[in-house]
Amino acid sequence: MRVPGIVFSSEALLPSVAEDRSLEQVVNVATLPGIVEASYAMPDVHWGYGFPIGGVAATDVAEGGVISPGGVGFDISCGVRLLLSPLDGGELGPALPALMDELARAVPKGMGPGAVWELDSDELDGILTGGCAYAVARGYGTARDLERCEDGGVLEGADPAAVSHRAKQRGLHQIGSLGSGNHFLEIQVVDQILQADVATRFGLSAGQVCVMIHSGSRGLGHQICTDHVGLIESAMARYDIKVPDRQLACVPVRSPEGEAYLAAMAAGANYGRANRQLLTMAARGAFGHATDSDRLDLLYDVSHNLAKLETHELDGRRRQLCVHRKGATRALPPGHPDLPEDLADVGQPVLVPGSMGTASYVLVGEPGAGAFHSACHGAGRTMSRTAARKRIRGQALKRELAAAGIEVRAGSARGLAEEAPFSYKDVDAVVETVEQAGLARRVARLTPVGVVKG
Amino acid sequence: MKPPASKRGHRALPHTADVILEAWGPDLAACLEEAVVALASLYVDTTGARVVERRLVRLLPAAPSELLISLIDEAIFALDTGTAVPVGAEVATRGDGGLDISLQLAARDSITPTGASPKGVSRSNLRLDQGTGRVHCTFLIDV
Numbered sequence: 001m002r003v004p005g006i007v008f009s010s011e012a013l014l015p016s017v018a019e020d021r022s023l024e025q026v027v028n029v030a031t032l033p034g035i036v037e038a039s040y041a042m043p044d045v046h047w048g049y050g051f052p053i054g055g056v057a058a059t060d061v062a063e064g065g066v067i068s069p070g071g072v073g074f075d076i077s078c079g080v081r082l083l084l085s086p087l088d089g090g091e092l093g094p095a096l097p098a099l100m101d102e103l104a105r106a107v108p109k110g111m112g113p114g115a116v117w118e119l120d121s122d123e124l125d126g127i128l129t130g131g132c133a134y135a136v137a138r139g140y141g142t143a144r145d146l147e148r149c150e151d152g153g154v155l156e157g158a159d160p161a162a163v164s165h166r167a168k169q170r171g172l173h174q175i176g177s178l179g180s181g182n183h184f185l186e187i188q189v190v191d192q193i194l195q196a197d198v199a200t201r202f203g204l205s206a207g208q209v210c211v212m213i214h215s216g217s218r219g220l221g222h223q224i225c226t227d228h229v230g231l232i233e234s235a236m237a238r239y240d241i242k243v244p245d246r247q248l249a250c251v252p253v254r255s256p257e258g259e260a261y262l263a264a265m266a267a268g269a270n271y272g273r274a275n276r277q278l279l280t281m282a283a284r285g286a287f288g289h290a291t292d293s294d295r296l297d298l299l300y301d302v303s304h305n306l307a308k309l310e311t312h313e314l315d316g317r318r319r320q321l322c323v324h325r326k327g328a329t330r331a332l333p334p335g336h337p338d339l340p341e342d343l344a345d346v347g348q349p350v351l352v353p354g355s356m357g358t359a360s361y362v363l364v365g366e367p368g369a370g371a372f373h374s375a376c377h378g379a380g381r382t383m384s385r386t387a388a389r390k391r392i393r394g395q396a397l398k399r400e401l402a403a404a405g406i407e408v409r410a411g412s413a414r415g416l417a418e419e420a421p422f423s424y425k426d427v428d429a430v431v432e433t434v435e436q437a438g439l440a441r442r443v444a445r446l447t448p449v450g451v452v453k454g
Numbered sequence: 455m456k457p458p459a460s461k462r463g464h465r466a467l468p469h470t471a472d473v474i475l476e477a478w479g480p481d482l483a484a485c486l487e488e489a490v491v492a493l494a495s496l497y498v499d500t501t502g503a504r505v506v507e508r509r510l511v512r513l514l515p516a517a518p519s520e521l522l523i524s525l526i527d528e529a530i531f532a533l534d535t536g537t538a539v540p541v542g543a544e545v546a547t548r549g550d551g552g553l554d555i556s557l558q559l560a561a562r563d564s565i566t567p568t569g570a571s572p573k574g575v576s577r578s579n580l581r582l583d584q585g586t587g588r589v590h591c592t593f594l595i596d597v
Contacts, residue, residue, distance in 0.1 A: 050577075247577045385469075385597070
């Protein structure tokens, strides 16, 4: 280990060493060349591949620090956005079943092709280069949407030429689609306001209806990861790099292979952000059909699978670091120059999705927080998909959720069972631990009333 | 967990977020065929599946574990891009160390989606062991 491993957790949230190898993965990440400060894990940490999910690691670019596609994950720029409706729960109530039917129809989900926008190859290149900004310029959204996206919705440095033909083929017919697994679109209601002043600045009020979207860069991002892990693994010997896990394959950031991955990853990130933008347009359309208002204002859109070149002060020096967040959310404090102008004195909204049937949270970045301004990204799984399926059937879970007042529209019953709420850690305990660790502060708690799953 | 004693087969093993698949057979070709069926078992019930297309894929010579990655990548690519769904494969090993594959694709209206779709195969904990009369592999699928 070149640096210590630091896990933000409580005893109850610590992964079981017998069933979950995430702590071993924290140790493995600590061996990466150029890593600084620590190999961090958030309270929602769980077993991934290469990196743990919930892991944060930064490398010093000028000191030969590496970039690892495994530190980003297959689903590049997987992330969350929260949209705010002017409706409250009482106003929505009678329209909810019709809204859910409309969303189930308008939101492509599940396996294979399916898109809100069928692209041609020039349009795909536009998305890869311009992300949300390209989608908005083509009529899919508003200028305000861009103001509230991380990086204005466009990650600089993207190069479509660094993305393989195969990845592009996977991306042509999936822009504006949810996918499957843990991805979702939820109708939520603000259940508790925990920081009134910040909530007001975020535009959140008790009882308000919100839409949370959790999705990523679909098959295109996965293919970029597959392609570049292979290229980088075969180049490692040239840089005399050995890693304890093949999915940790890495090269110096400033190497031809590292630069090529960064350019492809940025393109994947732009696709992921545009994907959530297109899903937003589908949600607005569904609200317009089924309710009195199609207005859904974006609070924020943030990735939780990304590597970014950021400047941080370390040992009294400002250094350019490559910060990998895999299943971890950037959490900028008040005053940070990368915040949207109107949130500059408040801090960044940190979006923490729960697990269908449990709460989600909005947090805000804290001054002086550690882990390179990072916080958790969700509740974090504790149970395997096979174990979840053995414990409950999809139809039974759907009935349980309906009894709790949650309408579900799911692509497959087994997929629904795999995502049963009991498969995850207690999200209330996870965000409480994040706050105790000084990483971010709770602003509002949201509970679901409708869930669309792949 | 010890694999069952059957000559060929497949199963899923627990993993917190994703899925570990295990496949085995009397030779490399049989093991890889089982690996594709294992993959399909994640997302589809193949009962009554109507195969409507056979996609021929030629893999260049490579280490067996790389051939496994390429084969699974081909199946995932077909699932993500086509109108038919991979449900199996016929695999033939070539003398030069490569593979000739015929991916069996079923009509979407003949199958029932069951679980989360596979999206990538990880190199983490990838294993392919070749013993006398038995080839065994484990691989982790991102879903």
